[in-house]
Amino acid sequence: MKTHRIALYPGDGIGSEVTDATATVLQAVADKTRAFQLTFASFDWGVAYFERHGTVVPPDYLTTLRTFDAIFLGAVGWPARLPDNVTLKPLIELRQTFDLWACVRPARTFRGVPGPLVGAPEIDLVVVRENSEGEYLDVGGRFHAGAPEEFAVQSALHTRRGITRALRFGFQLARQRRGKLTMATKSNAQRHAFLLWEEILAELRREFSDVTTDHQHIDALCMNFVRRPQTFDVIVASNLFGDILTDLSGAITGGIGLNPSANLNPERTAPSLFEAVHGSAPDIAGKGVANPTGAILAGAMMVDWLGYPAAAQVINDAIQRVFAGGGATADLGGKLSTIEFTTRVVAEIKG
Numbered sequence: 001m002k003t004h005r006i007a008l009y010p011g012d013g014i015g016s017e018v019t020d021a022t023a024t025v026l027q028a029v030a031d032k033t034r035a036f037q038l039t040f041a042s043f044d045w046g047v048a049y050f051e052r053h054g055t056v057v058p059p060d061y062l063t064t065l066r067t068f069d070a071i072f073l074g075a076v077g078w079p080a081r082l083p084d085n086v087t088l089k090p091l092i093e094l095r096q097t098f099d100l101w102a103c104v105r106p107a108r109t110f111r112g113v114p115g116p117l118v119g120a121p122e123i124d125l126v127v128v129r130e131n132s133e134g135e136y137l138d139v140g141g142r143f144h145a146g147a148p149e150e151f152a153v154q155s156a157l158h159t160r161r162g163i164t165r166a167l168r169f170g171f172q173l174a175r176q177r178r179g180k181l182t183m184a185t186k187s188n189a190q191r192h193a194f195l196l197w198e199e200i201l202a203e204l205r206r207e208f209s210d211v212t213t214d215h216q217h218i219d220a221l222c223m224n225f226v227r228r229p230q231t232f233d234v235i236v237a238s239n240l241f242g243d244i245l246t247d248l249s250g251a252i253t254g255g256i257g258l259n260p261s262a263n264l265n266p267e268r269t270a271p272s273l274f275e276a277v278h279g280s281a282p283d284i285a286g287k288g289v290a291n292p293t294g295a296i297l298a299g300a301m302m303v304d305w306l307g308y309p310a311a312a313q314v315i316n317d318a319i320q321r322v323f324a325g326g327g328a329t330a331d332l333g334g335k336l337s338t339i340e341f342t343t344r345v346v347a348e349i350k351g
């Protein structure tokens, strides 16, 4: 039986609560399926680490993480204690250095979880977010600081290679699902970048003629996520657009605590990183009420990525049964604490 080494980076706020929940569930599924073993090493990086050491992570954190089979992140950030641009810098650096270019974020509705939309449409979509370039490259500067003529330049960089691989990933995923791909664009206002995205979409369409495609301006796409979310299958978006869309996809399925995220290096030249879509939620940190679903489902994506789709399915099924049986945390209108919810998931896994 193979043993996989997992790096845990719980981070800040509710990060440690949802990471503990996920590790507990992963251990239960490893015990149940006997298909693999996991060993965990936990790193106490983040805001508290900064308060002790003056940096969010140690200088060799990338070298340390590179030796693992996968990385599981809780969440990072606590704006009242440290500016986000400091706390989140290592995460963005990690995604770019390890070339975690495919950010895969499924969002679905669950029986037993009330959604906020009228008519309770059944939602089952995946956003593929380009994760290595676009609007999140650290390119730009501030000039004439404090003067009336002060200005900031924040550039985005969209490469043919980066767009092509993100779209190709989306096409391949759509083929395994319902065969529909929607691309987020904004070519009416940002013609340099998004006309390139549209041209590459048109080129790839010929290769993937079995997949139905369209492209929608990001503002209309957001509106359609709310108006008719059931019509979407796979959505491919640039870094910023994908980031925004996946808070919205969380909200329309019932809450941001529900959705997982996989930051993949599809060439497997570096460990991939798994996390929930939500942030560190300082407003509820330490209260024991965080919904661990998104994190646990990210754990399932990690197990799948490591080569155990059946074990991932065991976790997904267990979550569905807990919801269907009326178990839910406070954000979904339920009464369960993080630990109580996790205990129910583990009980379902054990059968």
Ligand SMILES: NC(=O)c1ccc[n+]([C@@H]2O[C@H](COP(=O)([O-])OP(=O)(O)OC[C@H]3O[C@@H](n4cnc5c(N)ncnc54)[C@H](O)[C@@H]3O)[C@@H](O)[C@H]2O)c1
Pocket (backbone or CB within 6 Å): 014, 074, 075, 076, 077, 078, 079, 084, 088, 091, 256, 257, 258, 275, 277, 278, 279, 280, 281, 282, 283, 284, 289, 290, 291, 292, 331
């Ligand atoms: N990948 C990451 O680590 C990541 C992602 C997004 C935001 N952040 C950071 O997280 C911090 C807080 O950001 P924010 O408040 O904008 O977003 P957030 O996702 O942390 O919280 C938004 C709202 O949703 C609630 N919420 C979030 N996750 C929940 C869960 N699992 N269960 C129940 N309720 C949940 C919070 O209580 C809050 O009211 C910031 O520092 C931000 O930069 C980090």
